[in-house]
Amino acid sequence: MDLDIVRTFVAAAGAGQFQQAAAELAVTQQAVSKRVAALERELGVRLFARTPRGAELTIDGQAFLPHARELLRVAERAVASVRAGGRPLRVDVIASRLAASGLMRGFHRAYPEIELDVVMLLEIDRAVAAIRSGAIDASFRAVAAPGRPLPEDIAAVRVLDEPLQLLTGPAHALAGARSVPLAGLAGHRIWMPGIAPGTEWAAYYDDLADEFGLTVEATGPNFGSDALLDTIADTPALATFMGEHTRLVWPAGHGLRRIPVTDPTPVYPHSLLWHRDDSHPALATLRAHLAVATAGHPTPETWAPDWVIPHRSPY
Template sequence: MDLDTVRTFVAAADAGQFQEAAADLAVTQQAVSKRVAALERSLGVRLFARTPRGVELTIDGQAFLPHARELLRVAERAIGSVRADRRPLRVDVIASRGAASGLLRAFHRAHPDIELAVVMLFDIDTAVAAIRSGTIDASFRAVAVPGRPLPEDIASVRVIDEPLQLLTGPAHALAGARSVTVDRLAGHRIWMPGIVAGTEWAAYYEDLVAAFGLTIEATGPNFGSDALLDTIADTPALATFMGGRSRLVWPDGHGLRRIPVTDPMPVYPHSLLWHRDNPHPALAALRAHLAATAEGHDAAGTWRPAWVRPH
């Protein structure tokens, strides 16, 4: 059913005159007559009866009018769901407890009037494809992974360097340290079952291992952060890395320790990615917020892989 004919029918019903409906729709009276006639042919009924003062609805027209209004409302909602100025800003934060989620929460607190839709995609290839297709508006990622440069239509900006911390149980040999140098971690077993080959975080930790001779084990199934914390708390031989801005909660009895890593301090670089032609007005607000709250990058005494974009 042609929505223009439905819209014309509603306008004529409200006005009671084809001439006034034509003025409201900015078309000719002849165009109104043709649209109404086309709708009547499509429905197989008469919708209007002529009167000396204009037109009035027939019984069929009266029955059709509320449904016609609902058709127009549904159409308006459908259009609004994909218009950039009417739909939520869709942002990928990878995981709910990570630094990117914290950055987006801070943006929401600063701009509570901007509606957000938060998604969690797995790897950078999936995120880039979603940005290019318009499924999402932006994604927080580490870029650019070796061998996988960003497409020309994808822009990025570095928004935060997140320091790594060592997480140990209370019986670990390093549990009492106030900080630990990277070199001192050589020989200790660091367990990270969440590392998946081909991801940007796998590329990051591969370079970290190569640079400092560390031992990172990714064996065993990944049952999530709660299971990881349970194992680290109960196993003195194991430790793990976590981002300094990760928000984790564990039972009091675990006695876990978060220990800063220094000399140099490994930092995980988070960048915001978006499509260069994305018109969503809230995307500009997010970028401005991140630029205003961003901390310095590549500070003295820090380490990050050589492939990370400087800006």
């Protein structure tokens, strides 16, 4: 049903005269008459009765009027739902306890008036597909893993280099260290269940292990962070890596230690991805916020794989 015709009918019903409705709609009276006649043909009923005072609604016209008004309201809501700034900004943070979630919490504190939808997509392929389809506006990822370049319509900027720390139980050989050099981890078992082949973090830890001779194990089922913490606390032979901004809580009796890794410090490179044609105004606000909130560049004492995108703007 043509919404311009429905809008004309509602205007004529409210004015009681085709001439006044024409003035309100900035069209000719003849155009109003043609539109009303077309609507009457489509519905198969008369909507107006001509009178000396103008045009009065018939019984059918009175029955149709509230539905016509609702049609126009629905159309307005539909347009508003996709109008720039008219819907929440949808951002993928991968998981709730990782650094990207903290970055978005900081953004929400800085801009509480901006509506947000936070989603969690595990695979980068799924996240990129969601960006390209318009299902989400942005995603935090480490890009680009070897042999997996981003599509040309996806932009990315590196926003945060997160230092890795060693997490040990109280009986681990390194538990008492104030810091540990990266080379000093050779020979120790780093246990990281849940590293899925083909993910960007799998590529990251593969390169880290190869370059520094580390033993990074992903054996066994992934029962989640609580089970990982329980095992690290109870097993002196195992340690794990944890991002400096990862938020995990464990019982005080676990006695876990978070130990800085140095010389160099491995950093996990978080980047923000978005579609180059995405016009949501809050997306530009988010990028500007991250540029300020995470300002800083890596020093020679940090390490990241050579395949990650460099510290420069993609614009």
